[in-house]
Amino acid sequence: MPVIFPVHPRTQQRLTEDGIRHHPQLRLVPPVGYLDFLCLLSKSTLVLTDSGGIQEETTALGVPCLTLRENTERPITISEGTNLLVGTDPAKSLPPPATLWLAKARPAASRLSGWPGRHAYC
Secondary structure: OOOEOOOHHHHHHHHHHHOOOOOOOOEEOOOOOOHHEEEEEEEEHHHHHHHOHHHHHHHHHOOOEEEOOOOOOOHHHHHHHOOOEOOOOOOOOHHHHHHHHOOOOOOOOOOOOOOOOOOOOO
16 A cells, blocks of 8 residues: 655655655655645545644544544544544554554544534545
């Protein structure tokens, strides 16, 4: 399964400077605009992020999200069942609940209370 990474120019520079090679299935692409990014999210099987905003977008779109943080300021994304905190230690494997969660069907898109429900879809 290919992994698409819209990489920020500074991140790309660091990867190049540090000589970091990536897996052949990892596709580094230049940053994309907001609507194009929403389109990428909506077509995704799974999203990995540390961004609170992306946690919200994936919940609104019904796309499973693994958040690479120890906590979130968007707890509703967890309670809606579209987001799972997996921490920041790359040496740790996914906890058993995460593997079970990933095996479940794609969550339904959610209209969260307090959100106007006018999201751009592609």
